[in-house]
Every structure is written in C-alpha cells, then in structure tokens.
Amino acid sequence: METDDRYIVPGLVRGLEALQAFSNEKRELSVSELAEIIGVNRSSAFRVAYTLEHCGFLQKEENSRRYSLNSKVLELGFTYLSGLDLLEPSRPIMQRLRDQTTIACHLVIRQGTDIVFVDRYQSTGPFTSTVGVGTRWPAHATVTGQLLLSDMSDEAITELYQDYQWEAFTEDTPASLEALLARIREVRGQPALVSWGYFNPGMAACAAPIFRQSDGGMIASVSVSCPLGGIPREEFEGRIRDAVISAAQSLSRTLSLNNAHS
Template sequence: MSESANHDIYFVPGLHRGLRILEILGAAKTPMSLSEIARAMDLSRSSAFRLVYTLRQMEFLKDGEQKNTYTLGAKVLNLGFAYLSNQPITKIARPLLAQLRDTTGVSTHLSVLEGHNVLYLGSHQARTGFVSNMVTGTRVEAYATAIGWCLLSGKSEAELAAFCKGLDMPPITKHTPTSFQMLKARVDQMRTDGFVVSHGFREPGGSSIAVPVWDQAGKVVACVNLSGPDSGFDFDKLKSFYLPETKATALRISRELGYEGSN
C-alpha cells in the first residue's frame, strides 16, 4: 500500500519500468548488469532483458566497459539539452541577451533557480577572445554566488529560512556567506540595490553584474548576468554603461513576461 497506488488504469507498465531503469542507471555510480537491474527493479530477468534490449536499440542505453553491463546512452543528453532550450524564458531572452552581448562586448548569461542550485539556461559569449567559458546547462550552488543571491531575492524570509534548512554552506571564498543570517544580509542588500556587482578590485580576476527578471506576478524568475575579465571591464564604464544596459535588458525580458512594475 505504501509506495504504489500506481496501478492506475492508464499506466503503461513497459514505459514506466523502462524509465525507472534509466533513473536507476543514472543514480548508479557504475554500469550495471542485466541481473543487477532486474534485482534493483524487483523484476524477472526475462522482462528486464526485453526492456534493456529496447533501451539499447534506441540508444538510451549503451554498453559499459565491462562485458554485459549498461550505462546511460547519449540520447538522454540530447533530451537534457532539448529541455533547456525549450524553456519558454530561454526563447524570449535569447535575442535580447545576444543584443546585450553585442552592445557591451562581453559575455551575457541567463539563469534560474532550481532547488539549491543556479541553473544556467543559456549564454552568449564575448566575440573577442578564444576563451569560451560557456555555461549552458551548468549547475552551481546558489548560496555562494552573486547570481544566486540575485535569484534568492525573490524569496520571503520564511522561504529563505526553509531554503537554508539542512543546507550546509562551506566557505568557497572569504566572502561566502556561511549561515542563514549572512545569506539573508546578502540577499537583502541585493533587494535594496536591485542588482549585484562584483568587481576585480575586490575579487581578483573578473567582474560580474547580476540583475533579476520578474514575471507578470512580480516574482523573481530568472537572472540576467553580464561577466568578463577585468581587462575587458572598465570600472568607469561599469556604473555608467554596463549596469544600465544590463538593467534595461532584464526589464525588457520582464516586460515580455508580462511584468508591469517599474523596477
């Protein structure tokens, strides 16, 4: 009774079990054999055989290094990227981020909050330089980054407390907040300013601007981020040019999402 009142009339068991195999193999640190899969799924070997056969034929599974073992195939990666590029906000933001990149000359990024992580949905690279640190599809801990504070500014104090509950916050740099109180201070600061700027004189090696994006309900749903190395990031121009441009882009995206505030 506990786990599965699954036995809905409309469940197609073949699909259900096949997907569970993918999940199990995703969670497994190492390739699994047919029998291991069958055991993990509490399934007859003959059924597991047919499922694996199908998954393999469709390239959702591929052979592991050891004989008779299987791991996730490349198709699951394709799906993952399709997921990212199908996010509605990605489509809306893409041309605007490209435009921001072109007018500023530095790299621009769009990210959202997913669980405790910042999830990068897409980016447009500075056209100069070979160093192409693209970020799409990446996850990083939200509590530790300027972009994370920006995204967390949409949460109430209670929500933020819940967010910190059970989260351990090791210090990545000496500026990393390591407690709820410290994180709250960062987020509050961001909320009053309306942006986060970190510049090279404080953090050697790079500069970054993060500005929130709001939806029609006034909720923070994403973050526009502009970043580059100090050498391409003139401090004088930062506040007079880069920041207003970034804010304008974020607002434009917000408008397209139906935001009607004046931030």
C-alpha cells in the same frame, strides 16, 4: 523534503545518478568508473549503463567500452526549457546585450539551492566563457543566485536551506543561514548585482532580474561575465551594469506582451 523510502525505486535512482555522473570533465566513462561514482559493483553498473543505452540516453563509443551521453538527454532539457517560455524571446535581447558589451551573456534560473545556466551567448572578444548550458553553481555563493533568492521570503529561504552543507568559495561567501539572510536583506530590491571576484576570484559578473508581469515574481536573470581587468571596473559597474539592467527590463516587458497575446 521528507521522503518515504517505501516509494523509492532504487534502480531508477541509480539510473539518474549514472546520468548525472557525466560532466564536461567526464564526457566518457567506463563501466568501472561509473560503478565507482554511483557506488555499486561493476555488474550493477553494467546493467544500469546497458538499460540507459537501450533507452537512448547513453551511447557506447565506437571501438570502445566507454559510454557517453546521447542526444536524448538533451530532449528532456529542451522540453523543460521550452516550457519556461523564456528561450525564444530572450535570444535577440541577449544577442544585443552581448554585442553591446562584447562579453559573454547568460540566461540563468534557480532550481532549489543551485542556479542553472539555461542559455548562453559567447563573447565576441578574446575571452571564451567556459560556462556552458546546464552548468550549476551554488546559489548562496554567487550574486546571480543571491539575486534570485532575494525574491523569496526569509521564512522560505530558511526552509530551503535547512540542513544545508555550507561551502565557502571566497571570504565573501555566506557560510551560514544567518549570513545568507543578512546578505539577502542587503540586496533585496536592487536592480542589479555586481561581482568583482565575489565567487570566482578572477572573474567579474553582473546580473539583473527578469520578472513575470502577471504577479511580479522573479523568474530568471540575465548576466554577463568576463575576467577581472578585461573591462575597467568603473566601466563595468557603470555602462555594463546599465546595459544588463536594460536587457532584463526589456525581456520582462517582452514576456508580458507575449503572455497578453497568448
């Protein structure tokens, strides 16, 4: 998207970059670390952190000069998610899917060229999923992302990936627009996609689409994941895949009923 720099507020950009600097690996940051990540001097980083702390988005750890995200950041996320009308109706269906499969279940949406995990039910077996709510992965490299992209036209995908910096994670990752479009044409219209080490060489995953009944648009996906070998491949591509498809179809119908009654 083309932008006009005259309308950009540099301080706001730096504040948003500062919030995005925190992650599961970097839960706490000093002013010096923040300055290095967002590319400003220490004085500017301090003012950004101080402002965000004043507004409730950062908090300073007790007896420390390190900052961490405050709960007000979550309010923004929950406000957005509640507007999707997905979380509440999806939870009993996802919990049932997790109980049927015993492995981690996720609710996933697409934002631009990324997929975003917006809800999760942890597995009941020995494997603990490290994928948390808010995790972002590149859509082109994952079967979940390719599934969500498949609802777009080739023209829309071409525009979305204009000037995209391609990154390969395995030999199966599409490394160009042409390769991605070829892959999307292969998967378009399928009821589910299975990954057997496709994105993460040690993981299996399966995703199925959730549709908006009013216009048939794909709005999200339900997915499950576990380590390779946690479930035999034949069972994963059979029973597990069928359960994921059934859960996605059930949620699509539930959303339709909710909309009809609203």
